[in-house]
Amino acid sequence: xxxxxxxxxxxxxxxxxxxxxxxxxxxxxxxxxxxxxxxxxxxxxxxxxxxxxxxxxxxxxxxxxxxxxxxxxxxxxxxxxxxxxxxxxxxxxxxxxxxxxxxxxxxxxxxxxxxxxxxxxxxxxxxxxxxxxxxxxxxxxxxxxxxxxxxxxxxxxxxxxxxxxxxxxxxxxxxxxxxxxxxxxxxxxxxxxxxxxxxxxxxxxxxxxxxxxxxxxxxxxxxxxxxxxxxxxxxxxxxxxxxxxxxxxxxxxxxxxxxxxxxxxxxxxxxxxxxxxxxxxxxxxxxxxxxxxxxxxxxxxxxxxxxxxxxxxxxxxxxxxxxxxxxxxxxxxxxxxxxxxxxxxxxxxxxxxxxxxxxxxxxxxxxxxxxxxxxxxxxxxxxxxxxxxxxxxxxxxxxxxxxxxxxxxxxxxxxxxxxxxxxxxxxxxxxxxxxxxxxxxxxxxxxxxxxxxxxxxx
Amino acid sequence: xxxxxxxxxxxxxxxxxxxxxxxxxxxxxxxxxxxxxxxxxxxxxxxxxxxxxxxxxxxxxxxxxxxxxxxxxxxxxxxxxxxxxxxxxxxxxxxxxxxxxxxxxxxxxxxxxxxxxxxxxxxxxxxxxxxxxxxxxxxxxxxxxxxxxxxxxxxxxxxxxxxxxxxxxxxxxxxxxxxxxxxxxxxxxxxxxxxxxxxxxxxxxxxxxxxxxxxxxxxxxxxxxxxxxxxxxxxxxxxxxxxxxxxxxxxxxxxxxxxxxxxxxxxxxxxxxxxxxxxxxxxxxxxxxxxxxxxxxxxxxxxxxxxxxxxxxxxxxxxxxxxxxxxxxxxxxxxxxxxxxxxxxxxxxxxxxxxxxxxxxxxxxxxxxxxxxxxxxxxxxxxxxxxxxxxxxxxxxxxxxxxxxxxxxxxxxxxxxxxxxxxxxxxxxxxxxxxxxxx
Numbered sequence: 001x002x003x004x005x006x007x008x009x010x011x012x013x014x015x016x017x018x019x020x021x022x023x024x025x026x027x028x029x030x031x032x033x034x035x036x037x038x039x040x041x042x043x044x045x046x047x048x049x050x051x052x053x054x055x056x057x058x059x060x061x062x063x064x065x066x067x068x069x070x071x072x073x074x075x076x077x078x079x080x081x082x083x084x085x086x087x088x089x090x091x092x093x094x095x096x097x098x099x100x101x102x103x104x105x106x107x108x109x110x111x112x113x114x115x116x117x118x119x120x121x122x123x124x125x126x127x128x129x130x131x132x133x134x135x136x137x138x139x140x141x142x143x144x145x146x147x148x149x150x151x152x153x154x155x156x157x158x159x160x161x162x163x164x165x166x167x168x169x170x171x172x173x174x175x176x177x178x179x180x181x182x183x184x185x186x187x188x189x190x191x192x193x194x195x196x197x198x199x200x201x202x203x204x205x206x207x208x209x210x211x212x213x214x215x216x217x218x219x220x221x222x223x224x225x226x227x228x229x230x231x232x233x234x235x236x237x238x239x240x241x242x243x244x245x246x247x248x249x250x251x252x253x254x255x256x257x258x259x260x261x262x263x264x265x266x267x268x269x270x271x272x273x274x275x276x277x278x279x280x281x282x283x284x285x286x287x288x289x290x291x292x293x294x295x296x297x298x299x300x301x302x303x304x305x306x307x308x309x310x311x312x313x314x315x316x317x318x319x320x321x322x323x324x325x326x327x328x329x330x331x332x333x334x335x336x337x338x339x340x341x342x343x344x345x346x347x348x349x350x351x352x353x354x355x356x357x358x359x360x361x362x363x364x365x366x367x368x369x370x371x372x373x374x375x376x377x378x379x380x381x382x383x384x385x386x387x388x389x390x391x392x393x394x395x396x397x398x399x400x401x402x403x404x405x406x407x408x409x410x411x412x413x414x415x416x417x418x419x420x421x422x423x424x425x426x427x428x429x430x431x432x433x434x435x436x437x438x439x440x441x442x443x444x445x446x447x448x449x450x451x452x453x454x455x456x457x458x
Numbered sequence: 459x460x461x462x463x464x465x466x467x468x469x470x471x472x473x474x475x476x477x478x479x480x481x482x483x484x485x486x487x488x489x490x491x492x493x494x495x496x497x498x499x500x501x502x503x504x505x506x507x508x509x510x511x512x513x514x515x516x517x518x519x520x521x522x523x524x525x526x527x528x529x530x531x532x533x534x535x536x537x538x539x540x541x542x543x544x545x546x547x548x549x550x551x552x553x554x555x556x557x558x559x560x561x562x563x564x565x566x567x568x569x570x571x572x573x574x575x576x577x578x579x580x581x582x583x584x585x586x587x588x589x590x591x592x593x594x595x596x597x598x599x600x601x602x603x604x605x606x607x608x609x610x611x612x613x614x615x616x617x618x619x620x621x622x623x624x625x626x627x628x629x630x631x632x633x634x635x636x637x638x639x640x641x642x643x644x645x646x647x648x649x650x651x652x653x654x655x656x657x658x659x660x661x662x663x664x665x666x667x668x669x670x671x672x673x674x675x676x677x678x679x680x681x682x683x684x685x686x687x688x689x690x691x692x693x694x695x696x697x698x699x700x701x702x703x704x705x706x707x708x709x710x711x712x713x714x715x716x717x718x719x720x721x722x723x724x725x726x727x728x729x730x731x732x733x734x735x736x737x738x739x740x741x742x743x744x745x746x747x748x749x750x751x752x753x754x755x756x757x758x759x760x761x762x763x764x765x766x767x768x769x770x771x772x773x774x775x776x777x778x779x780x781x782x783x784x785x786x787x788x789x790x791x792x793x794x795x796x797x798x799x800x801x802x803x804x805x806x807x808x809x810x811x812x813x814x815x816x817x818x819x820x821x822x823x824x825x826x827x828x829x830x831x832x833x834x835x836x837x838x839x840x841x842x843x844x845x846x847x848x849x850x851x852x853x854x855x856x857x858x859x860x861x862x863x864x865x866x867x868x869x870x871x872x873x874x875x876x877x878x879x880x881x882x883x884x885x886x887x888x889x890x891x892x893x894x895x896x897x
Contacts, residue, residue: 134546134687185694192691195680200615204622205679211672212699215665219702222523226709229806230716236804237720240771285720288727288771315726322719325712 008162012102015155019105022112023085026078036074036197040083043067043193043206047213048090063217064090065148065183066209068111069190072144074197077115081108106155114148145187186213238281241288251368256280258364261408262401266360276357279329283336283361286316310345313337332357336365339396351398359398363389363405366397371414382414473647476582479639483585486592487562494559500552504545507686509564511535511693516568516584520700523710526662527580530670530700531693532568533587536561537632537674538681538689540595541625543602544611546685551607557595562588582643590636594674597628611682622679629671637663650750658753669699714757721764729770731850734843739764741842741884742835748880749834759835762813766839769797769814790818813839821874828874837874841865841881844873858885 026032048064064087071080088104118124124140189209196205238252259280263273301309317334320326335358338344340351354362370385380388386406393399499505515532522528540557544550565588569579601624606614640663641656648655673696680688721735742763746756770793798815801807816836822828848861862885865878 134683134685138687185698188691188694192676192680195683196676199679199683200618201622201679202619204619204626208622208626208672208676208679212669212695215669216695216699216702218665219699219706223702223706223709226706226713229804230709230713232806233713233804234716234720236800237723237768239803240768240800241723243772285723286726288723319719319722319726323712323715325708325715 004163008159011162012098012159015109015159016101016105019081019108022078022081022108026082029078032079032082033075037071037079037082039197039203039206040067040071040074040193041086043210044071044083045086045090046206047210048087063186063213064107065152066186066188066190066213067193068107069114069141069145069148069187070193070197072111072114072118072148073141073190073194075115077112077119080115081111084108084111102159106152106159109155110148110152113151114144117147118144141191145184145190149183149187186216189213234278234281238285241285251372252281252284254368254372255283255361255364258367258405258414259360261412262360262364262405265404265408265411266400275326275329276332276360278326279332279357280361280364282316282320282326283333283365284312284316285319285333286312286314310337314346328355329357331355332361334358336361338362340398341395344396354398359401363397363401366392367405382409473643475646476643479589479643480581480585483562483588487558487566487588490555490558490562493555494553497553497555500556501545501550504542504550504686505556505560507689508535508539508560509567511689512539512561512564513567513571515693516565516579517571518697518700519580520704521707522662522666522703523707527583528663528666528703529583529587530666530673530696532564533590534670534673534677534692534696535564535689536587536591537594537629537671538677538692540591541598541628541674541678542681543607543621543678544682547611547682549607549610552595554592554595554599558588558592561591586636586639589639590632593632593635594628597631598625601628618679622675625675625678626671629675633664633667633671636667648747650747654750654752662753666699666703669696714760717761717764721768724767724770727771729773730767734846735764735767737846738766738839738843741846741881742838744884745838745842745877745880746835748884749838749876751834755835758807758809758813759838761807761810762817762835763839763842765801765810766797766814766817766843767793768800769793769795772796772800787818787820794818817843820872822871834874834877837877841873841877845881858889 044064044067047067064084068080068084071083074080075083084107085104087107088100118140121140121143123136123138124144189212193205193209196209235253239249242249242252256277257280260273260277263276268276313334313336317330320333321330323330332355335344335347335349335354338347338349338354338358339362340354340359342348342350344354367385367389370380370388371382373379386409389397389402389406393402512532512535515529515535518531519527519529539552539560542550542552565584569581569584572579602621603617606621637656637659641652641659644650644659645652645655673692677688677692680691684691718736718739721739724730725732725734739760743756743760746759751759773793773796794815794817798811801811801814813833813835816832817839819829819832819836819840821832821837821840845861845865848864849857862878862882865873865881
C-alpha cells in the first residue's frame, strides 16, 4: 500500500467512509427483511467466490452483480447495499484488506445508486417486487442495472487510474466492451432471481440462476488457462528453433515485443495486437528451412544460395498458414523482408502493397538485430540504431513505422540484449544470423541481388 | 498439405443407429404434427414465440471444446416448452403431441434456413433434441400434479418450490438419457465400447447441459409471472455462456493448429522426411481410437505424435535421412529425451513430454515381463513412427504390407502386439476405403 500514490489512497478512504455512512443509516432505520437479505447475501457469496480475470491487469470481473441487482429490486436502497458487504469476504486470500474493503464499499455505493434510480423510474413498485407487472417494470429494471454498472465502473476505473497512474480513457474503453456489456446481459439474471424469490421458489431459484453463470465463468477460466498454455507453448517451441543459433536467441520474443510497442503507438486494435505478437514470435520460423550446409559456408554466397536464404519468409508462411487465428498476420511473416522501395524479397512489393504487419515486423526486426550483440561486433546503442533506422526510412522501411517505433521506445524505453557470455560461437551461423541487420553486408547484397532479378524479369 | 482430421471431425451421421434415430424421430414428429393440427393448437401465440426462438437457436451453434457441436438456445427453448404450465397467470395444459410438434417444427424451420444458406444441418443432434423434449414432456405429465395446469397460478404459489425440484429432477433424467443416446450413436459408429464413450460424453457436455437445463427450468417457472418476456430474458445470459464456450473452444482449436504447424519445423529443417510428423499424427490418432483411448488422451497422443521428433532440433547434426529407425537405439532414446526436454519447457504439456520421452523404449526386454509403466501412447507412437519410416511418403500397398510384416516380427519384444494389431486394422480399413473410392 505504501507504493500507492497519495491521491489514490485518499480516494479509496473517501469511498470507504461513504460506505460506512450508508451502512449506519441502513441499520438505524430498521424494518429490514432479514430473511431476504440473508438469502441474497449467501447467493452473492457463492457467485462472487472466484472473480474472473480480465485482460486489464489488476481488474477482475465479479459475478456477484446479478445478485446485487436482485437485492436492488427486492429491498430498499440502503438494505440492498447491506448484501454487498459480503463482497469483502470473497476473492483469493492474497488480496489485501484495503482492496477488499474498497471493493465491498464501491459495490455498496453502486447498489445504493441503482436502488435510488429504480425508485424514481415509473413502473417500479415501492411496496416490493411481488406486485410488479410485465412489461411495465422492465424500463425501471434496465435503468437500475445501467446505473449500477456505470457507478461501479466509474468508481473502479478511477481507483485503477489513480493507483497505476494510467490514462483514464484507456482503462475505461478497454473495460467497457469486455465488462459492461456482458455485465448488463447477466444482470437480467438478477431480475429472474427477484421474480422467482417473490414467487416462493426459494433457494432452488438461486441454484438454477447461478448455474448458467457459474458455468460461463468456468468456461472463461478455462479459456484463460488455455491462453496462457498457448503462449508458453509457442514461446518454448520458438526457443527450441532458436537453440542452434546462439546470437539470435530470444530474438523472436524481442521482435514480438518491439512490434507490439510500435503497433500500440499506431493505435492498433487489441485483437490485431495479439495476432501481431504471435506473428513477431513466429517471423523467422522458416529459417530452419535454410540448409545447414549453407549456414556453415564461410565464403561468399552465389545466386542459388541467396535464393535459398530468401526462401525463409515463404517457408515460414507455409508453416503458419494452417493457424487460422493468425489470419492476416501470416502475411506479415511472408513479407517481413520486403522493402518499401521494392528491392526486398520474396515478392518485391512496393510501399503500401506490403501488408501493414510486415512493415511493422520489418522495423522491429532490424531494430532488435542492430541493438543485439553479434559475433563480429558489439551491440549498437539504441540511439545509434535509431539514427540507422531513420537513414533507411523511405527506402528499406516505411517511414511512419520507423517514427512510431522511435516514439514508442522514447515512451517505454528498450532493454536490448547486450551481454553475451559463455558458449563459444559457431562461426557457421553468422552469415545468416545477420540477415536482419540493414547495415550488414548480406542485407545489402540481397537487396542488390533482388534488384538484379527484377531487372531481368522486366 | 492436406488438412489433418480433427479428433472429433469424424462424422457419426452415417452410422446405422444414428440413421434409425433420425428416421424414427422424423416419423414421430410428423405424427405429432398431424395430431396437433387435427386437434387444434393450444395458445397459438405461445407456440409461435417458442418456434421462433427454437428456429433462431438452431442457427446459433457453438462447438464445444473437443469439437462437439451444440445448440444451447434451441435446446433450452425446447425443454422450457415441454414443461410450460402457465403463461402470465393463465393455466395452460399442452398435449404431448403439441410439444413434440412445436419443437420439431422449430427444428424444421432452422434446418431449412441452414440448407438455404448452404450449410448441412446436424440431423442426429436435431433428433436428440426432439427426443429430449419428448422425454421431459412425458415425465412432467406423468409426475406433475394435475392442479398445476388447471388452477390459477396465484393459488398455487406455495407449492412452487416443490414443482421447481421436480423439474430439476426431470431435466437431470433427460440429460442422462440424452448422454446415453449420444454415447450409443458414437460407440456404434466407431466400433468402440459404450462405457468410455459415455464417460467422454459426460466430460465434454455436462457443463453446457447444466446451463441449458437450468435455463429451460427457469423459463417454465418464470412464465407465470413474467409472461412471455421470460424467454428473451433467459436467452441473453445463455447467449453469453455460449460466447464463453466459443472463446474456450477457439483457443483450443488455435492451440491444436499451432502444434500441427510447428511440428513441421523438423521436416522444414530437413531432419525428417516431408510430412512425417503429419502422417504419424493422423495414424496415431486412428490407432488410439481403435484401442479405445478417451478423447482427452487422444489429444495428448496427437500432440506427442506430432512433436515426437522435435528432439532432433537439439542435435548438432541431423540424423541422415531423418529415419530414426535405422539408427542405434541409444541415439533414438537421446532424441526422445531431448524432445521431452523441449516439450517440458512449455510447463503445460508434462504428460505429452512423458509420452515423447519413452517413445523409443521397447515393449519389453528379453526374458522380462512387459513394462507396466510404459504409456500406451508411447507404444503407439513407437509402432506408428516405425511404420512410417519404413513406408515413407509413397504409401504403396507392397511397402505397407512389408512394413507391417516387419513390425509383426518385432512384436513380442520391440512393439506392443495390441498396438500392431490395431494398426493393422486401421490400415485394413483405410485400404478398403481406397478401394471403394477407386472402384
